[in-house]
Amino acid sequence: MTTEQTNTQTNTQIDVESFRLEARAWIEANLEPRTHGVLAGRVDSEAKSPEDIARARALQRRLYDGGFAGISYPVEYGGRGLSSLHERAFNEEALGYVTPDFGAAGGVTFGAIGRSLLAHCPPAFLQRHIPRILSGEELWCQFYSEPEAGSDLAGIRTRAVRDGERWIISGSKIWSSGAYLADWAMCLARTDWTVPKHRGLTWFALPTDAKGVTIRQIQQINGNAEFCEEFLDEVEVTDDDIIGEVNKGWAVTQTMLVYERGAGEMGAATVEPRSLAPDLVELARRVGRTADPAARQAIARAHINDYAQYHLGHRIADRLRASATPDPAVAAYGKLASGVLAPIRARLAMEVGGPAALAWAGGDEEAGRTALNYLNGRVTSIAAGTNEMQRNGIGERVLGLPREPSFDTNKPFNEVLNSARHFDSKVG
Amino acid sequence: MDTDITEDQRALLDVSSRFMEQSCPLTVVRDGERRDEAFIATYRRQAAELGWFSMLVPEALGGGNISGNGVLDAALIAYRRGALLQPGSFVGTNIVAHAVAAAGSPPLQQQVLTALIGGERSASWAVASAVSDGRLDGGVQASPAADGGLTLSGAKTAVQDVEASSWLLVTCRAAEGAAQVLVAADTPGVTVTPLESLDLSRRFAEVRFESVTVPAAAVLGSPGAIDRQLDQQLAIAATLTAAESVGAMDAELEMTVRYAKDRIAFGRPIGSFQAVKHLLADTSLAVEMSKADVLAAARSLGSEDGYGTEAASIAKALVGESAVELAQNCFQVFGGIGYTWEHDQHFFLRRLTTDAGLYGDASWHREHLCQLAGL
Numbered sequence: 048m049t050t051e052q053t054n055t056q057t058n059t060q061i062d063v064e065s066f067r068l069e070a071r072a073w074i075e076a077n078l079e080p081r082t083h084g085v086l087a088g089r090v091d092s093e094a095k096s097p098e099d100i101a102r103a104r105a106l107q108r109r110l111y112d113g114g115f116a117g118i119s120y121p122v123e124y125g126g127r128g129l130s131s132l133h134e135r136a137f138n139e140e141a142l143g144y145v146t147p148d149f150g151a152a153g154g155v156t157f158g159a160i161g162r163s164l165l166a167h168c169p170p171a172f173l174q175r176h177i178p179r180i181l182s183g184e185e186l187w188c189q190f191y192s193e194p195e196a197g198s199d200l201a202g203i204r205t206r207a208v209r210d211g212e213r214w215i216i217s218g219s220k221i222w223s224s225g226a227y228l229a230d231w232a233m234c235l236a237r238t239d240w241t242v243p244k245h246r247g248l249t250w251f252a253l254p255t256d257a258k259g260v261t262i263r264q265i266q267q268i269n270g271n272a273e274f275c276e277e278f279l280d281e282v283e284v285t286d287d288d289i290i291g292e293v294n295k296g297w298a299v300t301q302t303m304l305v306y307e308r309g310a311g312e313m314g315a316a317t318v319e320p321r322s323l324a325p326d327l328v329e330l331a332r333r334v335g336r337t338a339d340p341a342a343r344q345a346i347a348r349a350h351i352n353d354y355a356q357y358h359l360g361h362r363i364a365d366r367l368r369a370s371a372t373p374d375p376a377v378a379a380y381g382k383l384a385s386g387v388l389a390p391i392r393a394r395l396a397m398e399v400g401g402p403a404a405l406a407w408a409g410g411d412e413e414a415g416r417t418a419l420n421y422l423n424g425r426v427t428s429i430a431a432g433t434n435e436m437q438r439n440g441i442g443e444r445v446l447g448l449p450r451e452p453s454f455d456t457n458k459p460f461n462e463v464l465n466s467a468r469h470f471d472s473k474v475g
Numbered sequence: 476m477d478t479d480i481t482e483d484q485r486a487l488l489d490v491s492s493r494f495m496e497q498s499c500p501l502t503v504v505r506d507g508e509r510r511d512e513a514f515i516a517t518y519r520r521q522a523a524e525l526g527w528f529s530m531l532v533p534e535a536l537g538g539g540n541i542s543g544n545g546v547l548d549a550a551l552i553a554y555r556r557g558a559l560l561q562p563g564s565f566v567g568t569n570i571v572a573h574a575v576a577a578a579g580s581p582p583l584q585q586q587v588l589t590a591l592i593g594g595e596r597s598a599s600w601a602v603a604s605a606v607s608d609g610r611l612d613g614g615v616q617a618s619p620a621a622d623g624g625l626t627l628s629g630a631k632t633a634v635q636d637v638e639a640s641s642w643l644l645v646t647c648r649a650a651e652g653a654a655q656v657l658v659a660a661d662t663p664g665v666t667v668t669p670l671e672s673l674d675l676s677r678r679f680a681e682v683r684f685e686s687v688t689v690p691a692a693a694v695l696g697s698p699g700a701i702d703r704q705l706d707q708q709l710a711i712a713a714t715l716t717a718a719e720s721v722g723a724m725d726a727e728l729e730m731t732v733r734y735a736k737d738r739i740a741f742g743r744p745i746g747s748f749q750a751v752k753h754l755l756a757d758t759s760l761a762v763e764m765s766k767a768d769v770l771a772a773a774r775s776l777g778s779e780d781g782y783g784t785e786a787a788s789i790a791k792a793l794v795g796e797s798a799v800e801l802a803q804n805c806f807q808v809f810g811g812i813g814y815t816w817e818h819d820q821h822f823f824l825r826r827l828t829t830d831a832g833l834y835g836d837a838s839w840h841r842e843h844l845c846q847l848a849g850l
Contacts, residue, residue, distance in 0.1 A: 319782075321782050321785070322848070323844060323845065323848035323850060328848075328850060331850075337850055340842070343841070343842060343845045343850065344838060344841050344842070346845060346850070347792070347840075347841030347842070347844045347845055348841060350789070350844060351789050351792055351793050351841070351844070354768070354771075354786075354789050355764045355767065355768050355789070355793055356764075358764075358767035358768055358770075358771045359763060359764045359767045361767070362763065362766070362767040362770075363763075365479065380759075380760055380763050383756070383757075383760050384760060384764065387757070387760070435749070435753065437756070438749075438752065438753040438756035438757065439749070439752065439753075439756075441756040441759055441760065442746070442749075442752035442753065442755060442756040443752070445759065446732050446746075446752075446755055446756065446759060447732070447736070448732065448735060448736060448744075448746035448747065448751075448752050448755065449736070449743070449744050449746060449747040450747060451747055451748070451749060452743070452747075
């Protein structure tokens with residue numbers, strides 16, 4: 048995870064404010080102004096269509112050709128080699144403009160996956176993929192969780208078996224955001240079953256159109272289908288597709304988790320929320336409750352929630368930026384805050400909306416949005432690591448509290464399932 | 476909270492912490508009788524030498540701060556004070572010094588500021604009243620007196636750390652609206668009655684005014700036209716009080732985490748149980764958010780960036796609720812021992828709950844936020 052450091056060391060030629068001016072000029076000349084803003088408290092959950100993605104790719108290409116894709120990525124792979132602060136400056140300047148929107152797949156591709164590849168892959172691999180990622184030609188997704196392994200990620204059961212020059216991968220994956228639109232996947236598989244769970248894992252890159260890959264969209268509680276599940280039936284890859292080292296996949300996972308839990312947003316533009324929860328004020332006006340003390344308390348709570356999350360985010364980004372190896376446990380604060388506060392934020396809107404948030408006229412999208420946000424508000428308490436996993440991370444790695452006794456860390460993985468079926472609480 | 480600060484700020488904080496640890500450690504905080512008037516006077520003069528009471532007064536009036544943002548410097552000191560549950564009128568003296576510097580007449584400034592900054596006298600803000608209806612000017616009526624003076628009648632309550640020689644900044648109600656006057660606690664007609672209180676680390680009093688007349692020079696600003704000054708004063712008081720709370724929260728959580736590592740039950744340190752670990756992780760998140768908000772409020776207020784009063788209300792509401800919850804969570808981890816007088820835990824519980832209610836509780840600040848936003 049030295050990319051950030053290397054970049055700041057080798058690219059001091061342009062300071063953030065000069066870069067900001069350069070970015071502003073380019074943005075004004077090359078991007079379209081946004082017609083409507085992004086409101087606090089809204090979770091954009093809509094699944095992207097192939098047309099949306101085609102538009103995003105074209106726009107990403109424009110950024111790439113203009114020298115504004117991968118601002119904090121190394122120059123040799125098509126990036127600008129600048130710091131996350133430069134990246135944030137660009138994103139701040141671009142807030143009022145239409146930028147490439149790949150949905151969840153975009154965050155995953157340019158954040159967790161791109162960063163993990165940079166940290167763990169050899170130059171030849173990076174030459175093949177990173178420029179194509181930055182130019183919008185390769186969109187990636189994660190083949191990561193499985194139906195039988197979520198929080199206990201090291202317990203995955205997809206297997207990769209060596210067969211001469213090839214690896215053959217079989218198993219099933221789930222919760223892959225945007226996989227139906229992605230070109231490549233980063234896939235975690237077990238390559239050694241005779242060692243404890245963390246020591247027999249390997250990451251592979253595989254094209255989503257490879258023979259044996261079936262991708263199915265899953266319908267979610269909000270009616271959308273952005274998450275996917277995959278079936279891998281003897282999918283062939285080669286040694287060139289290995290990310291990191293064979294059986295040392297857990298190191299890659301840890302890099303990935305730091306970025307997945309928020310360190311990837313170090314360069315994200317955020318604006319200090321100074322308007323009192325605008326979405327809820329608007330809602331209170333619509334239902335005639337602006338003078339109701341209970342509604343006013345709820346509105347203020349929502350604003351306090353937004354403001355605290357913003358400042359916590361900055362505090363964490365500063366702490367992560369200050370250290371050479373960002374600590375996933377520090378990132379866990381931001382993830383836990385969002386996992387705890389997002390459902391509260393969504394519930395406060397339901398309180399303000401009252402009966403009008405529970406039932407509305409058919410087709411009235413605006414009125415239905417409160418309920419939709421309420422459902423969407425569930426996402427962050429589970430996705431990319433449950434609140435409980437973040438609490439473990441903070442408790443153990445920040446506060447230094449001892450771990451729970453573990454029943455599988457020292458057992459060969461091929462014995463773990465069998466002994467769990469005869470669970471007798473004996474630690475070992 | 477004080478990781479990202481200047482060398483000068485660090486030096487001030489370190490020397491302040493040493494002073495507090497030596498002159499008023501928890502053993503002294505616990506022993507109210509040792510903290511008599513002579514003790515408090517010495518403590519105050521020593522604190523003044525460290526610059527504790529000059530930070531909110533401009534240099535032209537004899538004050539000064541080290542970073543250019545006096546509210547931030549004061550909040551950092553308050554944070555260290557909170558960790559050691561320090562007594563004495565820190566918030567009050569600073570607020571009164573600020574108010575006199577901002578809105579006092581030149582004779583009043585001359586009379587008061589040097590004594591406050593030098594630690595010869597302390598000051599308290601008499602703002603809360605038993606029957607206030609949420610207004611800052613409740614409880615005391617001000618009627619016109621000769622030559623632009625005002626005559627006060629009524630009572631304020633929960634006035635912090637009043638001493639015989641204290642100045643009192645009284646927020647009262649005149650015919651034109653809210654008014655503020657500065658009056659010495661030993662003025663005839665002023666009765667200071669010590670109260671019993673939940674918090675044992677500080678003293679609280681009821682202050683009664685029976686036809687107390689103050690001259691025009693002691694009236695701060697024009698009655699009925701001081702809303703902005705009041706908002707600013709309250710915002711600073713709320714931020715400094717929240718900063719003291721965050722210090723106490725940090726110290727109490729640290730004490731509790733240590734206990735969760737040391738205490739053995741069922742053959743394991745209790746902190747290895749997720750029921751305990753997750754509670755402490757949530758509490759730690761609340762502390763991190765509280766720090767972020769208090770720093771944001773102090774930076775905003777001290778740099779006059781236009782969002783200070785709102786940021787202060789946000790911080791006070793968030794910290795107040797988080798602090799009370801933290802005290803409960805820590806209490807839960809300590810179990811029975813936390814319910815004993817001998818254990819320090821209840822001093823934190825008492826202090827944090829009290830701070831949460833001073834200068835506006837969480838609900839008050841949430842409503843205030845709505846009003847500031849024009850809702």
